[in-house]
Amino acid sequence: MLIGAGIAASGWLPSGPATISALLTVIVLGVPHGALDGELARSLLRSRFPRVWFLIFAAPYLALAAGVLLAWHLAPLPTLVLFLIASVLHFGTEDRDSAGRLDVVVHGGLPIAMAVLAHPGATGLVLGTVSRTVMVQPPAWLWAASLIWLACAATWLVRRLQTGQESRLMLPGLLACVFIVAPPVTAFAIYFVCIHAPAHMQGLIRDNFRAPRIRDVRSAALLALPVTALTLLIGAALWPLYHGPADQRLLCLTIQGLAALTLPHMLFETWLSRRVRT
Numbered sequence: 001m002l003i004g005a006g007i008a009a010s011g012w013l014p015s016g017p018a019t020i021s022a023l024l025t026v027i028v029l030g031v032p033h034g035a036l037d038g039e040l041a042r043s044l045l046r047s048r049f050p051r052v053w054f055l056i057f058a059a060p061y062l063a064l065a066a067g068v069l070l071a072w073h074l075a076p077l078p079t080l081v082l083f084l085i086a087s088v089l090h091f092g093t094e095d096r097d098s099a100g101r102l103d104v105v106v107h108g109g110l111p112i113a114m115a116v117l118a119h120p121g122a123t124g125l126v127l128g129t130v131s132r133t134v135m136v137q138p139p140a141w142l143w144a145a146s147l148i149w150l151a152c153a154a155t156w157l158v159r160r161l162q163t164g165q166e167s168r169l170m171l172p173g174l175l176a177c178v179f180i181v182a183p184p185v186t187a188f189a190i191y192f193v194c195i196h197a198p199a200h201m202q203g204l205i206r207d208n209f210r211a212p213r214i215r216d217v218r219s220a221a222l223l224a225l226p227v228t229a230l231t232l233l234i235g236a237a238l239w240p241l242y243h244g245p246a247d248q249r250l251l252c253l254t255i256q257g258l259a260a261l262t263l264p265h266m267l268f269e270t271w272l273s274r275r276v277r278t
């Protein structure tokens with residue numbers, strides 16, 4: 001709550017500092033949920049490879065991330081399309097309330113589609129900065145996808161009401177309001193830090209098999225610390241490659257970096273869940 005209020009308050013600062021504080025929140029409080037992949041890899045690999053388990057985990061992970069950063073550079077728009085699709089899947093499947101395909105699309109698509117529909121100009125500028133293209137509006141394909149999302153959300157809403165599941169409307173409803181009221185980067189930071197990252201951490205806290213050492217929020221935060229620090233160091237090393245005013249530079253680096261980490265993060269997750277099932 002406190003974090004949410006803090007980030008929301010930052011929305012009233014002029015846009016540069018507001019963007020920077022929202023992005024710093026994403027980095028400091030959001031990145032650790034991905035860094036816990038290191039802990040999952042540790043429990044999986046350390047008994048067999050006591051000395052080199054981290055290298056075996058980190059080398060392909062970082063190579064994939066580097067590939068995504070290169071893709072942003074070589075083909076920004078296709079990379080943006082793939083990143084947004086991957087984000088919908090990642091956000092949607094991480095949400096515990098997602099049972100069917102419609103749930104995944106509605107929950108996962110909410111942060112992106114609501115930003116587009118509620119603040120098209122600002123979202124266009126953000127996506128233009130991230131893809132280093134000129135965008136005063138979201139591109140036509142994103143408008144179309146967001147309107148399709150709206151139709152899906154309406155269908156989903158009616159189904160929930162018909163089946164008497166009003167309580168499941170609360171969180172998405174509240175989140176939609178956040179995206180209407182707050183500027184897109186601020187709203188995204190609130191979603192990422194208050195909903196997405198905690199859902200992921202809760203999942204790992206409950207999972208005694210894959211993450212036996214992650215028992216509560218405190219142990220999760222502590223175990224995430226080394227890989228988070230490493231990620232921030234790599235991010236800082238990449239800073240000189242980005243140009244422009246500080247807020248746009250940080251925006252570009254943070255979102256491109258998130259995309260770069262999301263690909264190995266999702267592949268690792270998929271691979272782990274396949275492994276457990278077989």
Ligand SMILES: CC1=C(/C=C/C(C)=C/C=C/C(C)=C/C=O)C(C)(C)CCC1
Binds near residue numbers: 084086091111185188
């Ligand atoms: C930056 C930004 C957007 C997109 C962010 C995305 C898509 C982030 C994905 C992060 C992931 C998948 C992290 C994994 O844990 C919006 C909402 C379009 C609107 C404006 C700000």
Ligand SMILES: [Fe+2]
Binds near residue numbers: 034090
């Ligand atoms: Fe995530």
